[in-house]
Amino acid sequence: MTIMDLLVAIRKGWAVAIPAFVVVLVLVGVYTLMATPQYTASSELYATYDNAAANSQSISDINTAGSYISTQIKSYPTLATTQAVLDPVISDLNLNMSVSELGKLIAVSNPTDTMLIDISVETDNPAQSQQIANAVAESLSKTVRSSLYSSTNSPVKLSVVQKATLPSHPSSPKIKLNLLIGVLLGIIVGILAALLRDMMDTRLNNIHDLRRLTDAPLLGSIPTNDAVNKSRPVVIGEPNSMVAEEYRRIRGNLSFIAPIEGTHSRLLIVTSTLPSEGKTTTSTNLAAAFAENGSRVLLIDADLRHPSISKKLQIDGSIGLSHVLSNQANVADAVQRYWKNDLHIMPAGPKPPNASLLLNSPLMEAMIQQALKQYDYVIVDTTPLDVAADAGMFGRISKGIVLVGGRGVCDKKELADSVAQLKTIDVPIIGTVFNFAEQHKGRKGNYYYYDSEGKKQERHARNA
Known part of the structure; x- marks a missing residue:
């Protein structure tokens, strides 16, 4: 099918394409308006090599220390959603949810080529998002410092460098973005509807x-x-x-x-x-x-x-x-x-x-x-x-x-x-x-x- 054929099919099927576009846009709009607002709070940790641990481990080369941290820090985003980190959070905040349920609310990442750990929590309660984000940061830091390594002192130290603040605006639904997606999706569905009508129409039309x-x-x-x-x-x-x-x-x-x-x-x-x-x-x-x-x-x-x-x-x-x-x-x-x-x-x-x-x-x-x-x-x-x-x-x-x-x-x-x-x-x-x-x-x-x-x-x- 050439571009001209496509344009002809759309022109011929406008009576189907326009309602399809409107239906998709309305559905996206209704979903956006009815969706429960979600609030995201974020905290941030910074990983360093503990000097006392460095002496006890006889590691003096700072480049070797940096390489060691880079290797270890890649596993911390996964560690942050484990039972060892989240059980204390559930207990301290009296959360009525399981570890897996809490883990679904948390997004943890290590930005490329950095020593940072970003923790984001999204719930329908801004205060709860803030509390959980800060609690997870503290629990992860304690877990790495006290129980992750077999030695008395952990060679890696996680310090909270940015505490989560109370979100003032919902992070979702994103109304403008959703409407833009609705328009684009509506155009695509409208074109597909016109093409489908053209394919199903067995009569000569133009x-x-x-x-x-x-x-x-x-x-x-x-x-x-x-x-x-x-x-x-x-x-x-x-x-x-x-x-x-x-x-x-x-x-x-x-x-x-x-x-x-x-x-x-x-x-x-x-x-x-x-x-x-x-x-x-x-x-x-x-x-x-x-x-x-x-x-x-x-x-x-x-x-x-x-x-x-x-x-x-x-x-x-x-x-x-x-x-x-x-x-x-x-x-x-x-x-x-x-x-x-x-x-x-x-x-x-x-x-x-x-x-x-x-x-x-x-x-x-x-x-x-x-x-x-x-x-x-x-x-x-x-x-x-x-x-x-x-x-x-x-x-x-x-x-x-x-x-x-x-x-x-x-x-x-x-x-x-x-x-x-x-x-x-x-x-x-x-x-x-x-x-x-x-x-x-x-x-x-x-x-x-x-x-x-x-x-x-x-x-x-x-x-x-």
């Missing part, structure tokens, strides 16, 4: 999903708009709209593809992974956009299993491609003029029982080859890839297909399988169209959307 799953260029992004659902193509019904301009952008991109060998015509095969992704709407609007530009266009409804062009355009679909392929009618009987003299439509006709055989017949290929001699653009609306492999057959003739992906309709796994299927049969995807793209209301009532380059675009409300 053009970045489409780009991740296909290597083909994005031809255009069609925003959700009521005009698209009308019977007339939006290029005809609302020619000045933003949606019509986006179809013209796709038309411009497709005009650069190479014509079929031996002709000056281009064959465009339009399909999708699943039904209801908008492939028929894309086909009809592309046909209108090319005809608007003065090109001779033939639009063929080759989805014989679920014909939709005649219903979409509200034209007569009683005679169509199925009649031509079964030799029940000729091409002239099945083709209808629509809108302009040079825009012709061939409906699918009635559903045949043997759609695959008809579409894979030599007659189908011969008809397409003949159409390429008469038209500048032949657009074939085919069955979705998840339903049948018709698009692959047509794709071999045209050297590629146009794949339509519908936001919230197309399944990512199904799309990946379709792309792999096309690669297996060596049919490239010449371009993709992202349908039902989000359109948001911007400033001054204008609308913004994401174009084929993934950049935010804004258009005046009256043209949206």
Whole structure:
């Protein structure tokens, strides 16, 4: 996953990320406010070599004495929490706790390269923390001086150089630190929640999903708009709209593809992974956009299993491609003029029982080859890839297909399988169209959307 993919996932999952962030921050805040204040008191001891012990041990070299103390002092932090040191503390202060319980309240350390022993005690009572810290320091000093070594005098002397004072402020909870941790933890949890939502969401949601799953260029992004659902193509019904301009952008991109060998015509095969992704709407609007530009266009409804062009355009679909392929009618009987003299439509006709055989017949290929001699653009609306492999057959003739992906309709796994299927049969995807793209209301009532380059675009409300 790239940084861009991460940002897109966060943007898409903000509805999950923000509540997750707030919940974590509130939980940390509640924990901080409800936590019992703790007070820390600290005392400090300094280790020296006892002169009397030095004489009795016949140790005169001060460097040797220093080395000896450094070796011994490393064990004192552990010694401070043993029964020998803590039993007298419990007895002197009348503490109602065991040695292990008291040891958990004490933190003892020997700062690196020093002769110091630091003792810290944290309890919910400031006076008790002070008393225990001072008592442990005194008990440790006595234990080292009187009972730790077998000789009469201990070679090491621990002197209390800093007595514990009464804490004036709680040492925990640290409100500012906890809130900072809460913010950072909330951000992390929010991002993880957004990523988890993105991973669990199996539907195509944006053009970045489409780009991740296909290597083909994005031809255009069609925003959700009521005009698209009308019977007339939006290029005809609302020619000045933003949606019509986006179809013209796709038309411009497709005009650069190479014509079929031996002709000056281009064959465009339009399909999708699943039904209801908008492939028929894309086909009809592309046909209108090319005809608007003065090109001779033939639009063929080759989805014989679920014909939709005649219903979409509200034209007569009683005679169509199925009649031509079964030799029940000729091409002239099945083709209808629509809108302009040079825009012709061939409906699918009635559903045949043997759609695959008809579409894979030599007659189908011969008809397409003949159409390429008469038209500048032949657009074939085919069955979705998840339903049948018709698009692959047509794709071999045209050297590629146009794949339509519908936001919230197309399944990512199904799309990946379709792309792999096309690669297996060596049919490239010449371009993709992202349908039902989000359109948001911007400033001054204008609308913004994401174009084929993934950049935010804004258009005046009256043209949206």
